[in-house]
Amino acid sequence: MRLERELMRGAGPVAVLRLLSVRSMYGYELVDALARRTEGVLAMGQSTLYPLLYNLEAKGLIQGEWREGEAARPRKYYSLTGSGKRRLESDSKQWAALAQAMTALGVIGPEAEGVGA
Amino acid sequence: MRRDHESPRATAVSVPAAPRREEDAAASFGLPGPISDLINRTVRSTRLWRSERAEVARELGSHFAEGLAAGRSERDLIESFGDAGAAARLIRRAVKRRRPLVWRAAAKTAKGAGFATLGLVVLFVVLAVRFSMGTPTVSRNVTAELNARHAHVPMSERAWPVYIRAVPAFTRESDVFRSEWPGVRPGDDAWGATVAWLRDNAGALEIIRDAASRPTLGVDIGNTYDPDYAAAKAEAMGEAFGPLEPSANPMLLEVLLPQLGEFRAFAVALMQDAYVAVHEGDGDRAVANLVAISGLASHSQQQPFLISALVGIAITAMQSEHVVRLLRERPGAFSDANLRELAHLLGSPRTDDAMRIDFAAERAYFEDFVQRVYTDDGRGGGRLTPEGFRLLRALDSLSMDAVGTHRMTDSIVGPLAAIVVGNRREITSMHTRLMSEAQAIAAQPLWRLDTSRFDAIVDGITATPILTARYLPVVAIVPVVPRSYASAETVRCRRDAALVVIALELHRRRHGDYPASLDELVPVLLPSLPIDRFDGNPLRYALRDGRPLLYSIGVDGLDDGGVPPKQGPNGAGQWRSPAELAASLATPIGRDRHRGDWVFWPVMEPREE
Known part of the structure; x- marks a missing residue:
């Protein structure tokens, strides 16, 4: 299942911030992690990921740094900034509230079974 | 694969220098041709700065290299990349947000200025087209109306053709006398030459007295000189005099009134001759001259222009002042009959008429001007026309010579002037308001004369250069009216x-x-x-x-x-x-x-x- 564009626009940045809160990651690694860990729901191609990263960087939420590691290929690693951490904290609360509200409405959760059937 | 995902902090050994061109950046990963082409095509489409393109190409190259290293096929990677054009647009938008704040501010300003300029250009073009399409509707021929008032009087009975016969004498005459006339008396340096000139030109003075006795002046006004008058001037000057292109419907603003200048000279000469007459004991001649001066003042008033009225008033003022001086000079030169005739003359309706200010004529003057400046929507409204703009410019510079020139300037400034200058309804309304105030002023005796309301309106419409330009058709014509009444x-x-x-x-x-x-x-x-x-x-x-x-x-x-x-x-x-x-x-x-x-x-x- 792939998300609608509007939903992806809201969920993508917070998902990337969450992944980078654990450790620094480079672009391909982020694409791979998003696809694998969300079972394809938040999978995004390069044409979506890199503009998203540049936007987050422009807002000062993440910062990139080129490094050459054991792979002998230069990689640009992205890590969370202080602002990024605060934004992730704020966004996480909002998503939790949203999930709670959607559950209460029966949009998600046990009561959602059969919706749209 | 797993090792590649380990923390970079443990494995980083150096920070490689970024290639300066996007082609070099992509090529540095040794990627297959189709992938390099995709990267280069995408990055070129972003139209970013060169350093930004190199940075993006390097990151995309790194991404594809990682994919190949992870065992994915070249085709799979290209397909998962998505649409290159869409990617380029999104990347461009995102990368530009990373640019310095100053640059972004400047770019937004430039963009805003560009849109504003474009908007103004479009607005100007619309205004220019609308302005250029405006044409005045000249439906009234005020000059013909004025000339028709005496059309029934035969030329043989009119005063003007007679006056013309005296013109050469005054054209040849030196200004030396005029600067001291009237009032040159025996003992003055100019007395001898004055007496001689007046004696030599007694015929011309007799012609003037004859002309001034006729009820109707009968001069046909226009934008050219009367042919007989021009011929008389040319004969006296020995050169061509004022050949101009006649117009069937000239505007009142350009109408020539050569008689006014001649009348002033005639009146001054007659008054000076009255001084000579009283010293010669010839009261009859002095009175005859004063009667003729009243005729000149009355004839000045027969063209209903404010300037004509002012000349008539000025001649009457000179007459009244010098009657008193003549009585001081030689009272015995006047018989009782002379004095009674003088009293009847000064108290006559003709002398009263010579001090009249005609507001109706000023309205006609204004209406003639407006019909040539604005379009006419038939309901009292209308907008400034190119021809009207040239007239206003000429009026502002007080030179009719300016009409018809500066066409390039007109095409640029004219549409803007159409915004600034009041429309036909607005100007007409303001003129009506001012003339109504002027009429109220003329109904007051001088000792209760209060022009403050009139002056406040004039001050209001001339408070700033923009306002002056807005009401220029009114400002240029009306303000002297109340003071002319006070003068009268x-x-x-x-x-x-x-x-x-x-x-x-x-x-x-x-x-x-x-x-x-x-x-x-x-x-x-x-x-x-x-x-x-x-x-x-x-x-x-x-x-x-x-x-x-x-x-x-x-x-x-x-x-x-x-x-x-x-x-x-x-x-x-x-x-x-x-x-x-x-x-x-x-x-x-x-x-x-x-x-x-x-x-x-x-x-x-x-x-x-």
Whole structure:
């Protein structure tokens, strides 16, 4: 299942911030992690990921740094900034509230079974 | 694979230098041709700065290299990349947000300015097209209307063709005399030459007297000179005189009134001849000249322009002033019959008519102007036309020569002027309002004359250059109207004083002395007591050592017992609004000019400071 564009626009940045809160990651690694860990729901191609990263960087939420590691290929690693951490904290609360509200409405959760059937 | 995902902090060994070109950046990963092409095509499409393109190419190259290293096929990677064009647009938008704040601010400003400029250009083009399509509807021929008023009078009975015959003498005459006329007396340096010139040109003066006796002036006005007049001038000057292209419907603004200049010269010469006549004991000739001067003033008024009225008033003012001086000069030169004729002349409807201000003519003048400046929507509205703009520009520079030039400037400034200059309805409304105020002013006696409402309106529409431009058609034509009325009223006062002086002389001849009061002159020698136009009471009169003293309290409104201002009596007879008078009397020069009485008798000469 792939998300609608509007939903992806809201969920993508917070998902990337969450992944980078654990450790620094480079672009391909982020694409791979998003696809694998969300079972394809938040999978995004390069044409979506890199503009998203540049936007987050422009807002000062993440910062990139080129490094050459054991792979002998230069990689640009992205890590969370202080602002990024605060934004992730704020966004996480909002998503939790949203999930709670959607559950209460029966949009998600046990009561959602059969919706749209 | 797993090792590649380990923390970079443990494995980083160096920070590689970024290639400077996107092609080098992609190539540095040794990627297959199709992938390198995709990267280069995408990055080129972003139209970012070169360093930004190299950075993006390097990151995309790194991404594809990681994919290949992870075992994914070249085709799979290209397909998962998505649309290159869409990717380029999104990347461009995102990367530009990373640019310095100053650059982004400048870019937004430039973009805003660009849109604003574009908007203004579009607006200007719309205005220019609308402006250029406007044409005035000239439906009225005011010049023809004015000429039609005397069309029924045969040429043989008109005054103007006769006046023309006197023109050559005055065209050849030197200005030396005119600068000192009238008032050159025996003993003055110019007396001998003056007498000689007047004797040599007695024929011309007789022609003027003949012309001035005719009721109708009968000059056909237009934007060219009367052919007979032009021929007379050319003959006297020995060169061509003013050949112009005649217009069937010339605007009043460009109508020529050469008779006014001639009339002033004629009047001055006749008055000077009256001085010579009284010294020769020829009272009849002096009176004949004064009668002719009234005719000239009346003829000036027959063209209903404000300038014509002002010339008529000025001629009458000179006549009234010098009648009194002639009586001082040689009272014995005038017979009783001469004096009675003079009194009847100065009190006649013809002399009254010569001091008239015609507001209806000013309205016609304005309406003629408006019909040539604006379009006409048939409901009183209309907008400025290119032709109207050129007329306004000419009016502003006071030169009709400017009409028809500067076409390039007109095409740029004209549409903008159409925004600034008031439309037809607005201008007409303002003109009507001002003329209504002027009419109210003319209904007041001079001593209650209040121009403050009129002046406030004029001040309001000339407060700024933009407002002046907005109401230019009104500003350029109207403001002198109320002051012209005040000027006419003070001339009436001078004329009334001349009537009293004549009556006093007749009284002296009949009774051997002057009356103790002006009441003794009424009704035999004066129909009624003349009013002092500065307070509404009778003119002041007293006997001092058996000699009469006649005066008005003057513009300052105070009776100073017949003591004139230090600079002489005439300054006291110049009307000023209350505000202007207060400002003048606050200065020494103003007090010397306006503080005191306007003394008519005995005759006092002006004194310099």
